[in-house]
Amino acid sequence: MGQTAGEFVRETKYLDGRITADGRDGWPVQPDRYRLVVARACPWANRTMIVRRLLGLEPVLSMGICGPEHDARSWTFDLDPGEVDPVLGIHWLREAFEKAVPGYDRGVTVPAIVDIPSGAVVTADFPHITLDMEQEWTAYHRPGAPDLYPAPLRDEIEEVSGHVYRDVNNGVYRCGFASSQAAYDEAYARLFARLDWLEQRLADRRYLVGDTITEADVRLWTTLARFDAVYQGHFKCNRNKLAEMPVLWAYARDLFQTPGFGDTIDFVQTKQHYYRVHTSLNPSKIVPDGPDLSGWLTPHGRAALGGRPFGDGTPPGPVQPTEVVPVANTALAA
Known part of the structure; x- marks a missing residue:
């Protein structure tokens, strides 16, 4: 079926690095290396918050929370003291996208997972973030974690x-x-x-x-x-x-x-x-x-x-x- 005139079309060209148990894409699962960035308002980010909590990944995957509002440039960490994320040291989430792709010219989205040492976004591919939490982070699931993707x-x-x-x-x-x-x-x-x-x-x-x-x-x-x-x-x-x-x-x-x-x-x-x-x-x-x-x-x-x-x-x-x-x-x- 063709596209209807005036139809909303979602941008789906996300930064799509994969954090895996074997590190095959260059991003191995490691405790305390990555930071999940979310906004409570966003349904796509809310998915990752729920899965992280159900699986008990809080001790190994920290979470930064952006404020509810943003402009065309970026989500921002305006809920934190000084409006700066205490781990990443940035105000604009865009800064982490630009460290991954200099001159980044697409939308700055949440959820995003940032590599803390480099300050660069690894992935903003929300469908894969939860699937990888479920399948690649199993070594760090809490005892009693449910199987969300049997x-x-x-x-x-x-x-x-x-x-x-x-x-x-x-x-x-x-x-x-x-x-x-x-x-x-x-x-x-x-x-x-x-x-x-x-x-x-x-x-x-x-x-x-x-x-x-x-x-x-x-x-x-x-x-x-x-x-x-x-x-x-x-x-x-x-x-x-x-x-x-x-x-x-x-x-x-x-x-x-x-x-x-x-x-x-x-x-x-x-x-x-x-x-x-x-x-x-x-x-x-x-x-x-x-x-x-x-x-x-x-x-x-x-x-x-x-x-x-x-x-x-x-x-x-x-x-x-x-x-x-x-x-x-x-x-x-x-």
Whole structure:
């Protein structure tokens, strides 16, 4: 199918170095050598935060957190003292991209993994970052870490995730940044057709693939978590709210209440990012006060479907003190 006039097309030419157990690409897995750079607002970065936490990689892979806003130049470390990342010693994330590629002229994106000794970005290829955490960093997984990418289910995980990426993860952006009515209409129809498909798929199964949490659930959840707070209004994805789709809303709450998911999202920073950065959609930069977040903490009833969240593994421990989301920015404040 050809591209519709006015359709949003995502930039996918990422810096794509691979950090591997055997170092075959020149970047061997090593404790304390790399820094994962994220922003809590970003769903693609949120994936890496969840996987890092579920696998217990915090002691060997440090994390720098950019602020919720950026301009055309770069994400910035404006949450840190002096607005400088304490490990990398930089204010602009662009500096790490330019150390990797002098004169770097593409978008500066999160997540990114930076080689601390050189200060250069190794990779910003978000689909591979989590897969490599799951497959290449196994020597440093915590005891009881779940298998998020089990070999027998990988084909199904990728098949389901392909639909989810095209129509939901990227689909909300295709709605929000469409520049023609036809492109918006097409993206809107595909988004809600896929959400209806997911509503049916999850009606009698607790998780997307198999009976445990997998990479597929991580990929879907970060979009669902932002749906009512941002996409439903800001991106014109307004057929209904997530909270009005009983199965998906219960599924999203189930994961939100699972350690490693809800404790990684900052709803205030998420809204600040979308409503203040996308000035073409929201010139006033006014950030909405809603929605009410208290529903995230209500019983979901999904355990009745069976399934074991962590398979033969165990939940992750408490969030690292330096990575705790302020209570005022969470559903606990509702």
